Amino acid sequence: MSKASDRAYAHIRSMILSGELPAGVQLGEIQLAESCGVSRTPIREALRRLESEAFVRRSESQRSFVADWSLDDVEDAFELRAMLEAHAARRAAHRLTEAQLHTLRHWNDRLDQTISCDSPDIPAFLEANRQFHAIISDAAASPRLSAMLAGVTEQPVVLRTARNYDVDNLRRSWREHDELLAAFIQRDGEWAHAVMIGHIRRAFHSYAESHRNERCMPFADAAE
Amino acid sequence: MSKASDRAYAHIRSMILSGELPAGVQLGEIQLAESCGVSRTPIREALRRLESEAFVRRSESQRSFVADWSLDDVEDAFELRAMLEAHAARRAAHRLTEAQLHTLRHWNDRLDQTISCDSPDIPAFLEANRQFHAIISDAAASPRLSAMLAGVTEQPVVLRTARNYDVDNLRRSWREHDELLAAFIQRDGEWAHAVMIGHIRRAFHSYAESHRNERCMPFADAAE
DNA sequence: TCAAGGTTTATTGTATACATTTGCGATACG
DNA sequence: CGTATCGCAAATGTATACAATAAACCTTGA
Numbered sequence: 272m273s274k275a276s277d278r279a280y281a282h283i284r285s286m287i288l289s290g291e292l293p294a295g296v297q298l299g300e301i302q303l304a305e306s307c308g309v310s311r312t313p314i315r316e317a318l319r320r321l322e323s324e325a326f327v328r329r330s331e332s333q334r335s336f337v338a339d340w341s342l343d344d345v346e347d348a349f350e351l352r353a354m355l356e357a358h359a360a361r362r363a364a365h366r367l368t369e370a371q372l373h374t375l376r377h378w379n380d381r382l383d384q385t386i387s388c389d390s391p392d393i394p395a396f397l398e399a400n401r402q403f404h405a406i407i408s409d410a411a412a413s414p415r416l417s418a419m420l421a422g423v424t425e426q427p428v429v430l431r432t433a434r435n436y437d438v439d440n441l442r443r444s445w446r447e448h449d450e451l452l453a454a455f456i457q458r459d460g461e462w463a464h465a466v467m468i469g470h471i472r473r474a475f476h477s478y479a480e481s482h483r484n485e486r487c488m489p490f491a492d493a494a495e
Numbered sequence: 496m497s498k499a500s501d502r503a504y505a506h507i508r509s510m511i512l513s514g515e516l517p518a519g520v521q522l523g524e525i526q527l528a529e530s531c532g533v534s535r536t537p538i539r540e541a542l543r544r545l546e547s548e549a550f551v552r553r554s555e556s557q558r559s560f561v562a563d564w565s566l567d568d569v570e571d572a573f574e575l576r577a578m579l580e581a582h583a584a585r586r587a588a589h590r591l592t593e594a595q596l597h598t599l600r601h602w603n604d605r606l607d608q609t610i611s612c613d614s615p616d617i618p619a620f621l622e623a624n625r626q627f628h629a630i631i632s633d634a635a636a637s638p639r640l641s642a643m644l645a646g647v648t649e650q651p652v653v654l655r656t657a658r659n660y661d662v663d664n665l666r667r668s669w670r671e672h673d674e675l676l677a678a679f680i681q682r683d684g685e686w687a688h689a690v691m692i693g694h695i696r697r698a699f700h701s702y703a704e705s706h707r708n709e710r711c712m713p714f715a716d717a718a719e
Numbered sequence: 720t721c722a723a724g725g726t727t728t729a730t731t732g733t734a735t736a737c738a739t740t741t742g743c744g745a746t747a748c749g
Numbered sequence: 750c751g752t753a754t755c756g757c758a759a760a761t762g763t764a765t766a767c768a769a770t771a772a773a774c775c776t777t778g779a
Contacts (some may be wrong), residue, residue, distance in 0.1 A: 274732070274733090274734065275732075276732080276733090297760095299759085299760065299761095300760075300761070301759090301760075306763090309733075309734085310733060310734045310735070311733095311734085311735090312536075312732080312733055312734065312735090313732080313733070313734095315540075315761090315762095316539075316543070316732095319540070319544075323547055325639075332740080332741055332760090332761085333740090333741090333760085333761060333762085334741085334742095334744080334760070334761080335761095345641075347638075347639055348639060349638050350637075351637070351639055351640060351643070354578065354582055358578055405686060413575070414570050414571075415535075415549075415571055415572060415575055415646075415647065416571075416575060419575070419643055419646075422639075422643075423639065484753095485658075498762070498763090499763065499764095500762080500763090507742060508765075521730095522732070523729085524730075524731070525729090525730075533763080533764085533766070534763060534764045535731090535763095535764085535765090536762080536763055536764065536765090537762080537763070537764095539731090539732095540762095556730090556731085556770080556771055556772080557730085557732085557770095558730070558771090559731095609768095663743080689729095703755090715739095
């Protein structure tokens with residue numbers, strides 16, 4: 272895992288997420304190679320990977336740029352995510368083991384902890400949230416579905432601005448997870464499906480709201 | 496488009512589809528380089544691309560092999576395709592232009608032609624079918640959705656065995672397309688959604704049936 | 720005969736040189 | 750002053766040499 276191409280991938284990705292490489296900027300292979308301390312070969316591999324994950328786009332003439340996500344793009348990704356993750360939840364309802372249910376509850380308790388104390392710990396919240404959704408994705412037992420979900424979940428813009436969500440929204444997420452758990456315990460796939468659609472679509476509107484308020488800011492500080 | 500890596504990609508892909516490279520076989524970079532008449536560099540790029548499209552899988556030690564699709568894998572892909580393409584149909588119902596509707600009808604008429612004469616022209620049928628579905632994918636106006644759809648539609652095993660479908664099944668496809676058209680003309684997204692789910696799921700069962708009958712055959716002749 | 724260890728060989732990862740293509744600017748002409 | 754064309758510069762594409770790593774094999778000892 273300590274291959275040069277992996278390090279280059281992680282490095283470029285984090286520079287995009289942090290805003291150090293803003294949307295629209297050209298990504299020259301030579302420049303990145305120097306920046307990462309490797310040759311162009313692993314850089315090329317990292318760029319292809321980032322391109323397939325929509326962090327980077329390529330012009331007709333094969334030049335690479337940091338992708339700029341319009342609000343429409345984000346909405347598109349959220350709509351697909353709602354459909355895919357709801358499907359995952361429905362499948363998971365019939366397959367989750369007792370141990371997995373227990374772990375889900377554990378992460379949702381943790382979610383509560385991170386926002387209940389005086390100073391909410393947003394990074395910890397995001398991590399627990401990630402774990403919660405990862406268990407559902409796994410339990411759906413469809414590798415292709417998991418891969419697709421990962422593709423629409425990892426959105427540069429959203430990851431960069433997630434920290435701006437207010438605590439009310441985070442608490443609402445926690446409660447929705449709780450309802451999801453109830454549906455899982457009843458093994459009610461349709462219930463879980465419905466709750467998940469609402470959960471993701473509300474998250475989009477929270478993002479859109481937050482985005483409207485915070486637009487035209489210089490740019491936020493690093494999130495990762 | 497005449498880049499070495501593109502040619503290598505197309506060459507390897509067609510060798511997998513034709514069965515010249517059977518499932519499970521190791522894909523050595525050097526061997527492929529000689530086979531394609533290029534160096535290892537474009538071969539590596541082609542392999543990564545084929546891997547992301549699930550034509551190729553890589554072992555933990557980074558060696559590449561022709562992917563072998565179990566029946567479960569195929570069912571998984573069909574289930575996702577049914578969901579995604581039904582979603583595309585629902586969106587398309589509200590967006591298809593008159594010109595697109597006309598073109599859809601054109602391709603479905605063509606579909607009828609290819610199976611109505613004495614000797615059905617299966618390749619022509621598959622091509623017309625591809626065009627029909629491509630228009631719906633485009634009309635859904637979601638690049639991500641189109642990309643995902645392409646990923647679950649291009650299944651090596653299915654493409655290789657599609658020619659075995661009997662004419663009754665092909666005719667049924669044609670009729671289902673006709674119903675889809677009726678739903679589009681009425682701009683009834685839910686109707687289109689339902690028809691598409693049935694269309695894809697029936698296609699899976701046709702495949703599974705045909706697969707049961709034709710299993711253990713030496714291997715079929717080239718499909719492309 | 721089997722197992723463990725080390726050596727050999729095959730395969731993938733990386734760096735670099737060179738070829739090819741594209742973009743951009745300067746210059747000349749209308 | 751605008752535009753078109755030529756040419757240089759910069760970026761990407763490809764080949765190849767070398768490095769690192771994993772698999773295969775062979776030897777050796779119990």
